[in-house]
Amino acid sequence: MDALDIKAIRRFLPHRYPFLLIDRVLSYDPFRSIVAVKNISINESYFQGHFPSKPIMPGVLIIEAMAQAAALLGCLSTDEVTKQGNLYYLVGVDNVRFRRPVEPGDQLMLDVRFEKERRNIWKFTATATVGGRLIASADLLTTVVEPDS
16 A cells, blocks of 8 residues: 555554654555654664664664554554554564664664454564664564553
C-alpha cells in the first residue's frame, strides 16, 4: 500500500516528541508487513548523555521504534484502534540481538512482519537495518488495550 507521512502516522500513534520514533512508512500490507523509517539526527535528546564522546542510539529505543512500527501495522490492519481509542501495548520482547550501533546521520529502516494473533496477543518479527546492514532483530508481542483499562 501507499506510504504514510508523519501527519498520517500521528493519527494512529499516540506518541509525541521526543518519543515518536517513526518518521515515515514506506509501505505496508495489512496483516502481513510494514516498512518504516526513523531518521537519526544529532539533535536527538538522548545523544546528550548516550554517549557525548561517541553518540549511539540506545538499544531500548531501537526496540521501541520496532514496537511502534508493529503498533502501526496493527492499526493499519484493523480499524479497532482508531474507532475506539484503543492502544497497542508492548507486552513481550524475545530473541533480541544487536549487531551494530546506530549513529547520527543514519537512516534506520524498520521491517516488521505479522506472525499471528491469538487471544488478543499479536506476535511480530522485526528487524532494523542501516544501509542494508542488519542492526537489530527481535520478536515482539503486543496487546490491544481499551481506554481506561
